[in-house]
Amino acid sequence: MNIVHVVGTGTIGEPLIGLLCDLKDKLGIDEVTFYKHSPVLTDRPKIRGLIKRGGILAVREEKVREFRELGVEPTYTAEEAIERATVVVDCSPKGYGVENKEKYYKKYEDKVRTFLAQGSEFGFGKPYAFGINDEALENDKYIQIVSCNTHNIAVAIKFSALEGGRDNFVYGRFVCIRRATDISQEKKFIPAPEVNEHKNDKFGTHHAKDVWYLYNTLGYNLDVFSSSLKINTQYMHSIWFDIKVKNETNREEIIQRCIENPRVAITYKKHSNLVFSFGRDHGHYGRILNQTVVSVPTIRVKNGKEIFGFCFTPQDGNSLLSSMSAIIRSLYPEDYKEKLSVLDEFLFDEV
Numbered sequence: 001m002n003i004v005h006v007v008g009t010g011t012i013g014e015p016l017i018g019l020l021c022d023l024k025d026k027l028g029i030d031e032v033t034f035y036k037h038s039p040v041l042t043d044r045p046k047i048r049g050l051i052k053r054g055g056i057l058a059v060r061e062e063k064v065r066e067f068r069e070l071g072v073e074p075t076y077t078a079e080e081a082i083e084r085a086t087v088v089v090d091c092s093p094k095g096y097g098v099e100n101k102e103k104y105y106k107k108y109e110d111k112v113r114t115f116l117a118q119g120s121e122f123g124f125g126k127p128y129a130f131g132i133n134d135e136a137l138e139n140d141k142y143i144q145i146v147s148c149n150t151h152n153i154a155v156a157i158k159f160s161a162l163e164g165g166r167d168n169f170v171y172g173r174f175v176c177i178r179r180a181t182d183i184s185q186e187k188k189f190i191p192a193p194e195v196n197e198h199k200n201d202k203f204g205t206h207h208a209k210d211v212w213y214l215y216n217t218l219g220y221n222l223d224v225f226s227s228s229l230k231i232n233t234q235y236m237h238s239i240w241f242d243i244k245v246k247n248e249t250n251r252e253e254i255i256q257r258c259i260e261n262p263r264v265a266i267t268y269k270k271h272s273n274l275v276f277s278f279g280r281d282h283g284h285y286g287r288i289l290n291q292t293v294v295s296v297p298t299i300r301v302k303n304g305k306e307i308f309g310f311c312f313t314p315q316d317g318n319s320l321l322s323s324m325s326a327i328i329r330s331l332y333p334e335d336y337k338e339k340l341s342v343l344d345e346f347l348f349d350e351v
Contacts, residue, residue: 001030002331005058005085007100009036009046011182012118012316013091015285016323021053022284026342027328033058033081037092039066047072056081082108087330089323090117090124097121101142109141114330118319119147120206127214129154129318130325131263131291136217143326149176150210151318152239152311153226155291157211159257159264160243160307169222170244170305176207176228176237182315183234195229236272237313239292248304258294259349263321265290267312267351270297275312278351287317289346321347 006017013034020032033056036047051057051072058081059067059074067074082088082104090097090105097117101124105115117124125142127133132154137143146154153174161169180190196205203209208226215222258264265288269275279288291314298310324343329336 001086002028003031003033003085004029004087004089004327005081006032006034006089006091008091008093009034009043009050010091010093011184012319012323013089014046014050015287015316016089016091016320017050017055018053018285019320019324020327021050021055023342024054027339028332031056033076033085035059035078035081036067039063039070039072041070044070044072079104083111085112087114087116087327088112089327090115090121094120097124097144105142114141114143114326116143116145116323116326118145118323120210122206122210122213126217127210128322128326129214129291130322131155132158133214133217134325134329137326137329145319145322145326146210146214147207148313148316148319149178149207149228149237149239150214151322152237152292152313153207153211153224153241154214155261155264156239156241156294156309156311157215157222157224157243159261160241160254161245163257163261164245164247164249168245168247169220170246171223172208172225172244173242174208174224174226175240176205176226177239178228178230178237179233179235180230181234185234189234190230190232193229193231196227198227233272235276236315238272238310239313240310241308243307245305245307249301249307250304251299251301254299254301254307254309255296258296262344262347263291263318265293265348265351266296267293268296269351270295272312275351276315278348279315279317282348283317284346286315287320287346288314288348288351289317289321289343290314290348291318291321293351
């Protein structure tokens, strides 16, 4: 049996479980299980909703009684679900993926084909973003799905520079303008913009470092540097980029590359709430699965070789797309791209 087990029901875990359940027959998945850590009363509707979609609940053995008292029935214990799975996708909060690898996953390496972790779980496994470094994946046991902003920077580099030749990229400078929290989160909102330190002399923030390691799986040694700040919004991240190239280009060529890339959506909107609203209205679970949404009015090319612009980072949707790709690749390595065509309806040309 092909069984996919998702650990966590947060901003990535919940929509991933829903997407897997909705498409499991088309994707050749027999069973979707998911792990919920805490029996929280306010999470009961979410748990029931995922079970109604076809997900199968797993909890820690010592918490089975508490979940039953909550009115939901677990089917497996946490470790039973891991042991049964073909692919395990860790969507737990930052830091727990690497911890779970050491604590649980290594015990089941002979039973589970592939383990995935989400976001900034540096050191969990090989960094991966769909359409960026597919050829770097082999029979990797552990794969790190890079963060949503890392996806955005990576595809900006691709359409601005690398689609013009492997040696076309000179440097990239990026400012990640991050939402304070997701709309589903009730804590850690901020009253005003908060700038982040440049903790890494070479890369600035982890976003550029993660992009460097992502492209390094293909042999690149990119000159990239990023800054980041949080602003008091819950809508979307956005990124300002300055990318220098060797070969002369122009604004029209860059926009055309965005149009031709199936994982890039363009928009003539300049407000993140309008882009977010489009995803809420038209996306699966309210998500846009494209890797980026490029704001066309902001694209400019200086002296034919320096490309500037802003792009919006989909609400964790790009991580969902790469997760689906890695899952299906693990199950069906020969024809995973063909099977992934079922997601085409959730990829937009224009927002």
